[in-house]
Amino acid sequence: MTLPSLSLPKHMGRLSGSLLHDAMENGDGFATFECDGEEALLAAAEEYGVVLPHRDADARGITYLRDTPGLGVERGVGFTRETLLPHTDRPAAKQPPRVLLLWCRGTSSEGGEATVLRGADVAARLNEIDPEAFQAFCEDDAAIFRTGDEEMVSPVFRMHDGVVQEVRLRFDPYIYFAPNAARALPALDRAFADTELAFALEPGKGYALRNDLWFHGRRSYSGRREMLRIMVGAKSSAS
Known part of the structure; x- marks a missing residue:
């Protein structure tokens, strides 16, 4: 049985670097999308800007956000099933990432809705x-x-x-x-609480947002939810 696709807010369709640029630079800095896999996700990020390294990312700049108890005391909330409060990424950096891409590879059995706030x-x-x-x-x-x-x-x-x-x-x-x-x-x-937009993601769907203009988070969940995250900087600010 095929489940119907979820209705997503501000849906741009299939992700590409050009559509991402339009949504981030000419739109209001938030859009949802479809993507076939992590290589397509990475290609769109590289077309738009510069993929930024991160402590928790692999060599390509992709971070796998899932429940990971083996990380021990250093495990951040993003690697648990707990609620992730509204936040921006890398606020301690002089130049935080301009855009975040988050793509769902594994869904939760209950909860886990993405939350975004302009x-x-x-x-x-x-x-x-x-x-x-x-x-x-x-x-x-x-x-x-x-x-x-x-x-x-x-x-x-x-x-x-x-x-x-x-x-x-x-x-x-x-x-x-x-x-x-x-x-x-x-x-x-x-x-x-008064301004939160919450929506569920199924595998193959994701969202992009301007990290300088939007907060984002996640509701607590059960199951095997897995999100892939890429942090992107503007090409003009690459070092």
Whole structure:
């Protein structure tokens, strides 16, 4: 029995480098797609930009996100079945990845929905709920992000003329919030809940997003869910 395809938001169809470029640079920075396999995923990433290395990736730059108990105490939440809170990738880096590609190779038996949140929507809702909380996350020293030898002191929402220019966020033991921002975390959680877009992925489907404009996460799950992730930088900023 063939299951019907899931209806995905902002679906661009079959992934290609040109379609990815249009969605990321001319669209709002989020799209879902279909892809035949990891080589096609990698080819589209390389056509769009520069695949960035990562500690958890293989030599090609692909990270396999699945429940991996054997990693021991160094295992991040992405390698468990737990909820992955809204975040951006590598916020401690001076130049984080511009685009993330996440593609489903194995689905969960229950839960595991992908969650994405447009930074501008979160900022607007937070400002409605609690303007002082919003301002706390816009301060230049709202958070200190640390990973290995990288450190960045930054706002969560970098604004210019009332427009979100960049978002940075992660929740782990190496992140420190300024006192006003720490007190404002419950308001941020409410803004996340009010603006979250959640959708299930079946094998062969995935999503791409601008890492500087969108938060993303995952609901807890059971089963053998496996996502492949590629981090991509703009060609003009390659070093």
